[in-house]
Amino acid sequence: LAGGVMGGAGGVVGIFSALTRIVDNAAGVLTLDKTYQHHRTVAQQHKAQRMNQGLKMGFDALGKGIKEGAIGMVAAPITGAMDDGARGFAKGLGRGLIGV
Secondary structure (H helix, E strand, C coil), X not given: CHHHHHHHHHHHHHHHHHHHHHHHHHHHHHCCCHHHHHHHXXXXXXXXXXXXXXXXXXXXXXXXXXXXXXXXXXXXXXXXXXXXXXXHHHHHHHHHHHCC
């Protein structure tokens, strides 16, 4: 019985892992930010040896992504406004929102 429960839980975790990997790969392809793509490639080369190490790596990556996204949403409109006024601000806002 315990083996069946653990096997079922492992299957759910495996499916969740596969789905998050698909979303991650799609996000990596859709972004046009070469720096992000490079950092993502380097991060994918590091493999966790234990579950707690994998969880830490995942939460670190999540936190870094949120931080970088927030910075981009603020910095892109400001940079655009300095370059091209209100039109640049609008372009920068769009770029910040889609992560370009």
